[in-house]
Amino acid sequence: MHIGELIARKRGRPVAGESKTAISLRVPDSVLAGFKATGPGWQTRMTDAQAEWLRAQGPA
Known part of the structure; x- marks a missing residue:
């Protein structure tokens, strides 16, 4: 990696999707606990x- 690449690189998490x-x-609470229980x-x-x-129902 050279100095130009270091300058162009941004800090933080990369943008994905x-x-x-x-x-x-x-x-x-039961819904939240259920999802949290999955780890x-x-x-x-x-x-x-x-x-x-949303995919199953289609947009409103």
Whole structure:
């Protein structure tokens, strides 16, 4: 790696895929506990479940 590559590189996590927006979402404690019980990566699995529901239902 030379100095030009070091200057061009940005700090932080690399951008991957679709951008995301932080929100506040209220879910039942049992639903949250169920996803957390699946271990690390539960947030991604929760997002995947929501995306799958949206694909099945179609846009409103």
